[in-house]
Amino acid sequence: MLPAFTAGLLLITVSELGDKTFFIAMILALKHSRRLVLAGVIAALALMTVLSVFVGQLVRVFPSIYLYYAKIVLFLLFGLHLLYCAGKLSDRPSKEEEKEAAATVAQAEAKLSKNVAILLFSSKPLP
Numbered sequence: 001m002l003p004a005f006t007a008g009l010l011l012i013t014v015s016e017l018g019d020k021t022f023f024i025a026m027i028l029a030l031k032h033s034r035r036l037v038l039a040g041v042i043a044a045l046a047l048m049t050v051l052s053v054f055v056g057q058l059v060r061v062f063p064s065i066y067l068y069y070a071k072i073v074l075f076l077l078f079g080l081h082l083l084y085c086a087g088k089l090s091d092r093p094s095k096e097e098e099k100e101a102a103a104t105v106a107q108a109e110a111k112l113s114k115n116v117a118i119l120l121f122s123s124k125p126l127p
Contacts, residue, residue, distance in 0.1 A: 012045070023101035031105075 029037045
């Protein structure tokens, strides 16, 4: 049990460093309460982990021969997609990803503030 936990912890930690999610959490922590951002990030990662485990358990109902070939096909598709995306990268991908994360945060905050204003100033009762 401990090797599975350690492998999951290390793989998720290493894979999340430097991606868009990392930058979004960093930008949100700069603008908002670090504790609330941490709680939201932990909740989101926990939810995604639960969904991933659920889907993993769900596919176990299929015969192993189908899973064997599905793994091969998915590995090849993801590998080809990764190579395609890597070919399109510029010299400074982290700067572009940081800008994209900042734009995502700005859009989400604008949408959230609009929804809050509608809720606060709307004359219609909530359903």
